Amino acid sequence: MTDHGPDPEGENDAYYQLMLDPEAMLLCALMWAPTPDEGADRVCGVLDAGDFNNTNYGAIFAAVVAVRSAGRRADAASIRSWLLEQGSDSAIDRQIAGPMLVSLSTLRTAPGTVLSYADQVLGASYRRFFQRTAAELTHAGETAPEARLFELMLEEGRKQRRAWERRQSLRG
Numbered sequence: 001m002t003d004h005g006p007d008p009e010g011e012n013d014a015y016y017q018l019m020l021d022p023e024a025m026l027l028c029a030l031m032w033a034p035t036p037d038e039g040a041d042r043v044c045g046v047l048d049a050g051d052f053n054n055t056n057y058g059a060i061f062a063a064v065v066a067v068r069s070a071g072r073r074a075d076a077a078s079i080r081s082w083l084l085e086q087g088s089d090s091a092i093d094r095q096i097a098g099p100m101l102v103s104l105s106t107l108r109t110a111p112g113t114v115l116s117y118a119d120q121v122l123g124a125s126y127r128r129f130f131q132r133t134a135a136e137l138t139h140a141g142e143t144a145p146e147a148r149l150f151e152l153m154l155e156e157g158r159k160q161r162r163a164w165e166r167r168q169s170l171r172g
Helices: 013-018 022-032 038-046 055-070 076-085 094-105 111-143 146-171
Strands: none
Touching: 013 022, 013 094, 013 146, 022 038, 022 055, 022 094, 022 111, 038 055, 038 111, 038 146, 055 076, 055 111, 111 146
16 A cells, blocks of 8 residues: 555555554653653553454563563664563564564654553453453353352353453553
8 A cells, every 4th residue: 555545566565554553652652762651651551462463563562561561662673672682482583573562662652642542451361351352251161060050151251251340441
């Protein structure tokens, strides 16, 4: 896609996909957020790496949280440095991290959008969790002893309620 319509070469397709990805846009907004920043700090306190469908984005989010927790600005260079400090313990391969951080940091989003994108990421995470819960209950309904079914449903319901409360806490 170009400014004038579809891009026959497909050169910008990846960029446009990133622009439509709330996870990518959230990471960009967090990279541009000042330290401290009420919205970014709230997002870092509520979301976790597991909320990201893209596990590499989850690893970058964890790095953002670590860097911000140390009182440092979480720009692309600082995140990359933190990931390199982790050595082989890093959750993302350094060959992937550098280009990904550059792509994410250049998406042109504003720090003021952090809460909006975080709400979208957490909403998608909540739906995935709900779908897993439904699948687990279906499996339990087929395989678990009947005497345990009600308790299993209650356990899953409690987990779902905690996930819902976490989602609502982001919204304030």
